[in-house]
Amino acid sequence: MIFYISESRENMPRTSSPVAIIIPARYGSSRFLGKPLAMITGRTMINRVWSLACAVADVDVVCVATDDERIAEHVRSFSGHVAITPNDCTNGTERVLTAAEMLATTPAVVVNLQGDAVLTPPWVIAALIDEMRRDPTVEIATAAVRMDKRTYDALCTAKGHGEVGGTTVTFDRRGNALYFSKSIIPFVRKDAQGNNADPFPVFRHIGLYAYRYETLCRYISLESGPLERSEKLEQLRALEHGIPVRVVEVDYGGRTHWAVDSPDDLKRVEAIIGEEGDLVPE
Incomplete structure (x- = not known):
C-alpha cells in the first residue's frame, strides 16, 4: 500500500487518486477526553482503527486527521500518516475534507472512518468502496x-x-x-x-461514509436544515x-457492532474482542 501526505499544497500538481480512507481523531471530546489514545486490550484505539483501514484492499491513502500533536506523535510512532487539521473544524466531516485537501493527490473517493470505529470489519469498509466503483452515479x-x-x-x-x-x-x-x-x-x-x-x-x-471528492466539498458548503x-x-x-x-x-x-462513546464502552469492546478475536492481527 502506498501512502501520500504533504505538509504543504503550494506548487504541487493535482492528480486523481482512487480512494483515500481518512480517520478523524480529536483529543478534546467532551464526553471522553483523549479517546483516540485510550487502550483497548494492549493497543490504542486509533492504532486499531488505522489497522482496520490498512487491511482494506486497493486503497491508496490511509491518513489520520487530528488537531492534537499527542495523537499525531503516537500515529507516527507506528508509521501511520497524519494530517494536522485546524482546531476550528466544526465536526469530523469537515476535518476529513481538510485532510483530503492536504494530500499530495486529490482522491476521487474519500472514506470517512470514525476514529472510534474499532469493531468495523474491513469488508464492510470495502463494500462501500465497491459500490462507489460499481456505480459512478453514487x-x-x-x-x-x-x-x-x-x-x-x-x-x-x-x-x-x-x-x-x-x-x-x-x-x-x-x-x-x-x-x-x-x-x-x-x-x-x-x-x-x-x-x-x-x-x-x-x-x-452504521456511521461510515464514502464520498465523491466533489460531493464532499459541496456537502460541507451547505447549510444545515431543520x-x-x-x-x-x-x-x-x-x-x-x-x-x-x-x-x-x-x-x-457474526461480528458484534459496538460504538465507543464513553469510558464504560471500553470494557464492553474488550469483552467482545476477547470473545470474537481481533479483526486484524497485530
Whole structure:
C-alpha cells in the first residue's frame, strides 16, 4: 500500500487518486477526553482503527486527521500518516475534507472512518468502496445492517429507557436513503399478516461514509436544515439538499457492532474482542 501526505499544497500538481480512507481523531471530546489514545486490550484505539483501514484492499491513502500533536506523535510512532487539521473544524466531516485537501493527490473517493470505529470489519469498509466503483452515479454511500427480531427488540427496549444511541434508516428499491432517524423506522405493526416476523424491514445505520471528492466539498458548503438540527444527524443535510445517499446493506459475519462513546464502552469492546478475536492481527 502506498501512502501520500504533504505538509504543504503550494506548487504541487493535482492528480486523481482512487480512494483515500481518512480517520478523524480529536483529543478534546467532551464526553471522553483523549479517546483516540485510550487502550483497548494492549493497543490504542486509533492504532486499531488505522489497522482496520490498512487491511482494506486497493486503497491508496490511509491518513489520520487530528488537531492534537499527542495523537499525531503516537500515529507516527507506528508509521501511520497524519494530517494536522485546524482546531476550528466544526465536526469530523469537515476535518476529513481538510485532510483530503492536504494530500499530495486529490482522491476521487474519500472514506470517512470514525476514529472510534474499532469493531468495523474491513469488508464492510470495502463494500462501500465497491459500490462507489460499481456505480459512478453514487455521490455518497453509507452502510446499514438488517436487524432481526432479537436485535430489534433490544433496540426498542433501549429506546424505551431513554437511550439516544442507535440510528435507523429506510431506503427505496434502488437503495437510496429515504430517511435516517434516532427513532426506530419504519414502525413495525404486529398483526396477523406476520409483520413481526423475520426478515425485519428495519435497518440499523452504521456511521461510515464514502464520498465523491466533489460531493464532499459541496456537502460541507451547505447549510444545515431543520431535519438535521432536530435529529442531530449530519447525513440528513444531504437529503434535505437533494443529494442522494446510497445505503449498502452489509453483513458483519457474526461480528458484534459496538460504538465507543464513553469510558464504560471500553470494557464492553474488550469483552467482545476477547470473545470474537481481533479483526486484524497485530
